[in-house]
Amino acid sequence: MKKLLFLSFIVLSSCELFKEEVDLIVINATVYTVDENFSTTEAFAVKDGKFLAVGTTDDIRSTYTADQIIDADKRAITPGLIDAHCHFYGLGLNQQVVDLVGAKSFDEVLQRVIDFQASTPKQFIRGRGWDQNDWEVKEFPTKYELDSLFPDTPVVLGRIDGHAYLVNQKALDMAGIDWKTTVEGGEIVKQWGGKINGITGVLIDNPMSLIDSIMPPPTKEEKIAALKLAERICLNHGLTTVNDAGIDRETIELIDSLQQAGELSIRVYAMVSNNPDEVDYFIEKGPIKTEKLNVRSVKVYGDGALGSRGAALKEPYSDKPDHYGAMVTPVSEIMDLAEKLAESEYQMNTHAIGDSANAVVLRVYHDVLQNKPDRRWKVEHAQVIDHPDFDYFEDGIIPSVQPTHATSDMYWAADRLGEERVHDAYAYKTLLNKAGIVALGTDFPVEQVSPFLTFYAAVARKDTEGYPEGGFQMDDVLSREEALKGMTIWAAYSNFEENEKGSIEVGKYADFTIYDKDMMKVPLEEIPTIKAQQTFIDGKVR
The missing domain is CATH 2.30.40.10 (Urease, subunit C, domain 1)
Known part of the structure; x- marks a missing residue:
């Protein structure tokens, strides 16, 4: 024996x-x-x-x-999740300012600012996340209360979509903005009568740059802290790659240095902000590719956002006659930049919300990419599209969309667009049928970081309370398989990275996520509660 x-x-x-x-x-x-x-x-x-x-x-x-x-x-395991459109660095910076997300009234916004300043006194108060569409009175706020509360301290509060500021008089004075100031590509909102006579303190799109110029920039230590905070949040949600939709050279180089030093593990697909000098620098340098960083695209803003009525529409807003929104970047500049990028190896990724902006971007792409196959240029958001313009996506143009925008906007989108026009908005299945793929993201911190809310919004088209009962515009719902592909292999393809990530196959990076529930099988209403139990990059738990 x-x-x-x-x-x-x-x-x-x-x-x-x-x-x-x-x-x-x-x-x-x-x-x-x-x-x-x-x-x-x-x-x-x-x-x-x-x-x-x-x-x-x-x-x-x-x-x-x-x-x-x-x-x-x-337990369920998928390839590491990719957020195809977010503001990774911005998420980290937001951890250092007043959090206004979810405030149900302007009074709550003010109280959060008061509480923040009492606990963390600042010489320049910043906040982000207010949304008047969540309030009982769905109108833009004014600076009157901020002027009273903070007469000697500048206050800048960003709207949830990043396309509007509410600022107090101190900030306006520092920026040299008065009732005569004009800036193309946006609006300095004014009203006459009542508590405010003249500038209300709300700036939409391009005029915001006047305020940006007087805000103190973050220190290097604050930037590093922001990137590490953002990484922790993303890894906790199962994300292994993030597409940062618009950052400058200094931040890109800082990300690279942290990755090379082993202080940042998450992979970053960095879109270069559309600054002429920096665009020229990167075009001359050519694409930058390491195991963790990919720089080969430029982020352009076509128009503003629908919530702030800055999106450029072909016909007036249904709830604001004679108002069409505005192009943030003039059409001629979009064309000039597209021609320049078409002669380089760089991808052009353009924010387009309104049907007019989408038409401009799609036609420019179509014109400059003739005889230039496999360029994979993206339309970021592709939110409201005139029906005939969907056909442009058959040319290899990729729609990069954010499903939670549909479920966040569905309560008021018809007010902005009217019942007929809204049916060609948030049309993810239509876009998939035309383009063959859709890349899915969140646009965080505009929306929450959770990719499970992205998945849920794509396949259920409801909010987390189950509204509306039958789903929002269900002709454009995605299947669970399509949604997972949009968050993995299709997102990787949109980044020219399908041969190295996006699926669990031999030879690819060992990026994967283990979950407490199976998103492909659980009842729809349980999807938002899914948690990433472990997130792996390069086969190491992060």
Whole structure:
């Protein structure tokens, strides 16, 4: 008997000797590979930060050995999630200012500012996240109360979409803004009569730059802290790649240095802000590609936002006659930049909300990309589109959309657009049918960071209270498979990264996420409550 046990030990030891040593083995899982066949499997092996093998638990266990073995106990695993449009650096900076998101009245906004200043006194008060559409009185606020509360301290409060400021008189004086000041591509809101005679303190789109010029810039230490805070939040939500939609050279270089030093793990697809000098610098330098950073695109603002009535429409706003919104970047400049980028390796990613802005961007793309295949230029948001203009997406133009915009805007979008025009808005399935893919993101911190809210909004088209009962414009709902692809392989493709991430396949980066619930199977109403239990980048839990 002892001899038999000894021989069995020798046989087992010999089997282990013939197995390949790897860094990590994951077994007994429900693995959504998001490969070409959208296949599901059980296990995989990781070595040197990449997927070495994918298959059944028996296959992996019989071929490989590792010091670290994770038994997933049937839990769902997907490729690491990609947010195709967000403001990663902005999210971090927002952790350092007054949080106004979710305030149900202007009085609550004011109280949050008062409380913040009492606990963290600032010589220049900044806040972000107010939305008049969430208030009982759905009108822009005015500076009257801020002037009374903070007569000697400048206050700048950004709207939720980042396309409007509310500022007090002190900030206006510092910026040299008075009732005669004019800036094209936006509005300095004025009213006559009542408490305010002249400037209300609300600035929409381009006039905001006058305020930006007088705000103290963050220190290097504050910028580093912001990036690390943003990373922590994103990793906790299962994100392994973020597309930062518009950052400057200094921030891009800081991200690169932190990644190279091992102080920042998350992968960043950085869109260069449309500053002429910086655009020229990056075009001359060419695309920058490391394992963690990809710089090969330029972010352009076509128009403003629908909530602040800055989106450029072909016909007037239904709730504001004779008002069409505005182009933030003149059409001639969009064309000139497109021609320049078409001769480079850089991608053009243009914010377009209104149907007029989308028409401009789509026609410019169509004209300059003739005989230039596989450029993968994106329309960021692609929110309101005149029906004939959908056909432009058949030319290889990629719609990069944010499903939670639909469920955030659905309460008032018809007021802005009218019942007929709103049916060609938030049309994700229509865009998918035309373009063949949709890249999905959140636009955080405009919306919440959670990719599970993105997934839920795409497949249920309801808010988290289950409204509306039948879903919002369900002709444009996405399937669960389409939504997951939009957050993984399609988002990777939109970044020219489909060969290195976006699916769990041999040779790709071992970026993956383990969940407490299976988003592909749980009832719809449970999707928003899903949590990322572990997030892996390069096969290492982060």
